[in-house]
Amino acid sequence: MTETIYSGLKQLGEATDLPDSPETAELERVQNPQADIAYCVRFVAPEFTSLCPMTGQPDFAHLVIDYVPGDWLVESKSLKLYLGSFRNHGAFHEDCTISIARRLFAFLDPQWLRIGGYWYPRGGIPIDVFWQTGPLPEGVWIPDQGVAPYRGRG
Template identity: 50%
Template sequence: MNHIQPEQELSHLGEKTNYEYQYNPNLLETFTNRHLDVDYFVKFNCPEFTSLCPITGQPDFATIYISYIPDQKLVESKSLKLYLFSYRNHGDFHENCIVTIMKDLIKEMDPKYIEVWGKFLPRGGISIDPYVNYGKPNTKWETFANKRLEQHDITLEKVDNR
């Protein structure tokens, strides 16, 4: 995992894309936040996430939503895409994928706040939508994360796209 200084080249951006087919957190790259004086959300919508069921080997498809408030670093989007693609042949339960994605991003960026929400397509007549969040300990973001988790999914969602 690499922290990129503004004057350095991003290793994935602009190069021919080489996809990895096994989970690899080392694909994540970051760059410096140039707006430390402002708190802001960055949101990624990843509608083509795939992984494998660890028991049956059947593919699981999801949209992954990643939102975070950066501190010193931001994740570079192409490296995030390659990282998420590395789950393609990775066998794990939906919940574990979502929590691992969040933990890997925390390790790489150390954001003020982050949340990851997976909206998996149904298999066997049931869909699973795991959600996890984190706020930096001993800051207002820890309180924010707790409140947001308490309020998460408090209203029923109309599921008409799956």
């Protein structure tokens, strides 16, 4: 078989169990074949779940992750498994959202990254968490995240 930028991937195309925790989840990346131009990549996880660390009750969020890649692209199956690993992880909304952003930023070293964590209400109050690495890159179209303020989010 010929070596490609995809040859080192372990999870794609294989039966892979959901990791037990975000700490044990393995993110994978591939070389960016279009690294000579700046462009935006968006991942949307409208059914993200984690657990309240105090009550053990489920928390739900609509996550939007935008990044301008440098040399690396995150492999999407590994990202899905990583995000799914939060299903049984107890942490507050802010911790989940920022932990995801920081891990992706450290792993990919992108030109720019932002995350919007649009959390559904618990106790009648939605908590939305936003973070980005710095100013928007020049010359890259970064669309609005498209999630309305809470009014029965859909």
